[in-house]
Amino acid sequence: MKYESQGVAKLYFIAAIGLFVGQILFGAIMGLQYVMGDFLFPEIPFNVARMVHTNLLIVWLLFGFMGSAYFLIPEESERELYSPLLAKIMFWIFLVAGALTILGYLLVPYAQLADLTMNDLLPTMGREFLEQPTITKIGIVIVALAFLFNIGMTILTGRKTVITLVLLTGLVGLAVFFLFSFYNPDNIVLDKYFWWFVVHLWVEGVWELIMASLLAYVLIKVTGVDREVIEKWLYIIIAMALISGLIGTGHHFYWIGTPDYWQWLGSVFSALEPIPFFMMTLFAFNVVNKRRRDHPNKAAVLWALGTAVMAFLGAGVWGFLHTLAPVNYYTHGTQVTAAHGHMAFYGAYVMVVLTMISYAMPIMRGQKAANETAQKLEIHSFWLMTISMVFITLFLTVAGFVQTYLQRYSDEPQSFMVVQEQLATWYWLREAAGVVFLLGLFLYIYSFFAKGKEVEFVEE
Amino acid sequence: MRETFTKGMARNIYYGGGVFFFLVLIGLTVDTVKSLPKTDNSENMTEQVAAGKRLWEVNNCIGCHTLLGEGAYFAPELGNVYTRFGESTEAIKGFIKSRPVEGIPGRRSMPQFNLSDEELEELAQFLKYVDGVKTARDWPPNVQG
Numbered sequence: 001m002k003y004e005s006q007g008v009a010k011l012y013f014i015a016a017i018g019l020f021v022g023q024i025l026f027g028a029i030m031g032l033q034y035v036m037g038d039f040l041f042p043e044i045p046f047n048v049a050r051m052v053h054t055n056l057l058i059v060w061l062l063f064g065f066m067g068s069a070y071f072l073i074p075e076e077s078e079r080e081l082y083s084p085l086l087a088k089i090m091f092w093i094f095l096v097a098g099a100l101t102i103l104g105y106l107l108v109p110y111a112q113l114a115d116l117t118m119n120d121l122l123p124t125m126g127r128e129f130l131e132q133p134t135i136t137k138i139g140i141v142i143v144a145l146a147f148l149f150n151i152g153m154t155i156l157t158g159r160k161t162v163i164t165l166v167l168l169t170g171l172v173g174l175a176v177f178f179l180f181s182f183y184n185p186d187n188i189v190l191d192k193y194f195w196w197f198v199v200h201l202w203v204e205g206v207w208e209l210i211m212a213s214l215l216a217y218v219l220i221k222v223t224g225v226d227r228e229v230i231e232k233w234l235y236i237i238i239a240m241a242l243i244s245g246l247i248g249t250g251h252h253f254y255w256i257g258t259p260d261y262w263q264w265l266g267s268v269f270s271a272l273e274p275i276p277f278f279m280m281t282l283f284a285f286n287v288v289n290k291r292r293r294d295h296p297n298k299a300a301v302l303w304a305l306g307t308a309v310m311a312f313l314g315a316g317v318w319g320f321l322h323t324l325a326p327v328n329y330y331t332h333g334t335q336v337t338a339a340h341g342h343m344a345f346y347g348a349y350v351m352v353v354l355t356m357i358s359y360a361m362p363i364m365r366g367q368k369a370a371n372e373t374a375q376k377l378e379i380h381s382f383w384l385m386t387i388s389m390v391f392i393t394l395f396l397t398v399a400g401f402v403q404t405y406l407q408r409y410s411d412e413p414q415s416f417m418v419v420q421e422q423l424a425t426w427y428w429l430r431e432a433a434g435v436v437f438l439l440g441l442f443l444y445i446y447s448f449f450a451k452g453k454e455v456e457f458v459e460e
Numbered sequence: 461m462r463e464t465f466t467k468g469m470a471r472n473i474y475y476g477g478g479v480f481f482f483l484v485l486i487g488l489t490v491d492t493v494k495s496l497p498k499t500d501n502s503e504n505m506t507e508q509v510a511a512g513k514r515l516w517e518v519n520n521c522i523g524c525h526t527l528l529g530e531g532a533y534f535a536p537e538l539g540n541v542y543t544r545f546g547e548s549t550e551a552i553k554g555f556i557k558s559r560p561v562e563g564i565p566g567r568r569s570m571p572q573f574n575l576s577d578e579e580l581e582e583l584a585q586f587l588k589y590v591d592g593v594k595t596a597r598d599w600p601p602n603v604q605g
């Protein structure tokens with residue numbers, strides 16, 4: 001570690017991994033509820049498990065992004081973090097607020113949570129992914145502002161690199177677009193339209209900036225390839241992300257009461273959205289092939305390559321699968337959507353955070369790379385989680401197409417619940433793959449504690 | 461990448477493209493918002509509907525159902541439930557009211573929300589209002605949602 005203050009990232013990464021475990025446990029609960037409808041009913045109804053699953057995902061990814069920023073920015077800026085103390089305080093505030101919110105979901109009926117947190121004053125709850133009580137949302141904004149202030153001051157008073165500026169832009173964008181979560185009009189069409197300004201403009205907009213810059217940073221570190229080359233790639237990738245993704249928002253405006261022209265605009269521009277993801281794959285392999293050194297952290301290199309490939313598959317290929325309006329007409333809001341949501345989130349954002357953790361954690365623990373045994377286990381866990389996610393996606397995709405056919409395309413459309421019963425086999429298979437994913441995650445955590453022969457490397 | 465394509469060019473495409481398409485998105489948003497009254501059924505927006513939307517939210521119905529194809533995929537689409545239930549708000553209210561507290565053994569069950577008659581009416585009016593939104597190609601494809 002070049003700068004002592006980079007060490008605050010460790011807290012953030014540990015919390016991220018802990019919440020990740022919670023996320024997957026609740027995923028497994030829901031997977032079971034899909035086939036055993038009365039499982040944990042009425043103690044943990046499906047909707048509660050779902051909020052916990054998706055909100056934990058978002059919160060731990062945010063912890064991951066913040067930790068990554070705290071690790072990377074001092075080093076890139078060539079100075080200590082503006083205020084490590086502020087970073088620590090914000091960590092605890094965010095963790096406590098997050099934990100209280102999740103406990104709120106689990107311990108009291110949601111309507112009562114809305115009452116307790118005075119949702120009526122500024123109603124923002126009860127929309128997908130934005131279920132947090134308004135007070136929690138305000139807390140998120142405060143934490144985000146303090147965080148941006150902290151890294152902003154570090155960046156602006158230190159060496160400015162393309163990586164830190166792109167990362168900062170992405171993180172500012174993340175905070176700005178989150179503000180749309182406070183806008184909740186009675187008009188359902190308007191509500192839905194601007195809801196996507198948070199959700200779509202996050203994952204297919206500003207988060208791509210964050211992802212690309214984190215990937216670029218790790219690739220510079222593990223390959224030693226010239227910064228100029230990497231920065232050129234970075235610019236062109238994020239250029240394509242914004243050029244396709246901004247108007248690409250239109251792929252959510254086909255069937256919600258918005259004008260017809262969105263079917264054209266959304267289809268054309270979102271069909272271009274795979275391009276930046278494909279370029280990330282080219283970029284990662286290109287740079288690794290041209291590497292000037294063999295970094296001892298093999299696991300981190302694997303995670304970086306894996307991120308690029310899986311993000312392209314999940315977001316690019318599975319996104320394209322249902323993004324054209326004539327296809328989306330049939331698949332909209334089916335298991336096809338769920339299939340894509342899983343692989344895209346995993347491939348892009350889960351994996352990029354795990355890439356950063358893989359690279360940074362050993363350094364924060366005073367090594368250059370984890371020992372050989374630990375790396376071997378980490379690599380096994382990479383394959384376990386990644387392959388099981390591929391299977392989760394495949395099973396859901398089959399379920400989704402069968403659902404689409406039976407419920408929407410065949411001459412005698414069957415009712416939702418009748419169709420669901422016929423999909424049970426695929427849901428059982430998904431659950432089995434989910435259990436393997438969970439095992440992979442446990443192995444991943446265990447790898448941090450494994451002892452073994454230290455890796456050998458030549459000092460630069 | 462070839463040397464003729466410089467980092468500066470890449471940077472300009474990023475800034476230029478990003479700003480340009482962001483402005484286009486804003487322009488399209490203004491146009492969309494202006495033309496919404498033609499489709500969004502706002503002529504039938506009442507206080508009851510607004511109250512119903514709040515109930516929809518604070519009971520987290522979206523955590524199991526889709527509404528116009530967005531939400532969770534565990535339970536049926538409700539954007540057209542008014543049509544599916546024979547254009548009867550009574551049928552919708554009856555269904556919500558009659559959910560067993562302990563659920564139905566072995567099956568996916570909807571919770572009992574213990575809503576008052578007034579609240580049931582508001583929710584049903586909200587669902588009726590959403591059903592009245594004019595979606596392109598009359599989505600969903602058929603009455604099953």
Ligand code: HEM
Nearest residue numbers: 203251270273315319320322323332333337341344345348
């Ligand atoms: C890493 C990037 C991405 C992530 C994390 C992501 C995630 C998601 C999620 C979670 C949903 C479901 C939203 C909901 O609950 O309603 C969704 C929907 C959708 N995504 Fe993505 N996505 C990504 C990139 C893409 C790309 C690049 C495309 C197109 C090429 C795409 C096309 C779509 C479409 C068309 C839908 C709507 C599905 C429907 O009609 O039900 N996504 N995405």
Ligand code: HEM
Nearest residue numbers: 027028030031337338341342345346350434437532533534
């Ligand atoms: C044990 C593994 C997992 C299982 C069994 C599982 C199960 C589920 C289920 C049943 C849903 C709800 C679908 C519905 O609304 O009906 C869901 C939603 C979701 N899960 Fe998972 N999940 C798992 C792992 C993951 C992972 C690793 C991620 C992140 C990378 C993830 C991200 C999401 C997202 C983004 C949604 C919302 C999807 C949407 O709205 O389209 N899940 N999950």
Ligand SMILES: [Fe+2]
Nearest residue numbers: 200204249251
């Ligand atoms: Fe999108």
